Amino acid sequence: MQIFRNLDDKKISQLLKDGSVGVIPTDTVYGLVCRAVDEKAVARLYGLKKRHNKPGTIIASSVDQLVDLGIKKRYLTAVELFWPNPLSIIITVALEFEYVHQGKQSLACRVVNGPQKLLDVLSIVGPLLTTSANHPREPEATNIAQAQKYFGDNIEFYVDGGDLSGRLPSTVIRVVDDAIEVLREGAVKIDETGRITS
Secondary structure (H helix, E strand, O other): OEEEOOOOOHHHHHHHHOOOOEEEEOOOOEEEEEEOOOHHHHHHHHHHHOOOOOOOEEEEOOHHHHHHHOOOHHHHHOOHHHOOOOEEEEEEOOHHHHHHHOOOOEEEEEEOOOOHHHHHHHHHHOOEEEEEOOOOOOOOOOOHHHHHHHHHHHOOEEEOOOOOOOOOOOEEEEEEOOEEEEEEOOOOOEOOOOOEOO
């Protein structure tokens, strides 16, 4: 198990490419992450999180990355105007993503707007599957010490981004016809018409 002080360490990208699971500071809170295309790593992540039938979120550096991952462009066209933002949108995905969506036929996806070091990692390794760094019904980790209490040596690395207790998780929405359904209030305020208000 390794602890890094910064996301710009090239070893992090290599670890992810090699199938590792780790904890990093995302654009919102600390996230337990792995490459979204790596089925074995995804299975490990869900096992570590003790999470079943509650898929994580795919984060990417661009809409094109999501398309390259296999999400159909037509499902992204109506929502890409909301990105980049700390705004996760529930999108219909293909059956071959069942290892990620756990039978839900949809996934929360987000194109992040920074920090640049996170964008750099995403550009190298591709989209990441992420879920908050905690166990079910436990508080989200706001620092690396808390994350280590949850996952210990069961993951390959941690990236210390300091105290993130002031950060909010992403807002989660679903687009239903022309209306916006807010499933979780978070870092972005959005009304039912789709207007971002903060």
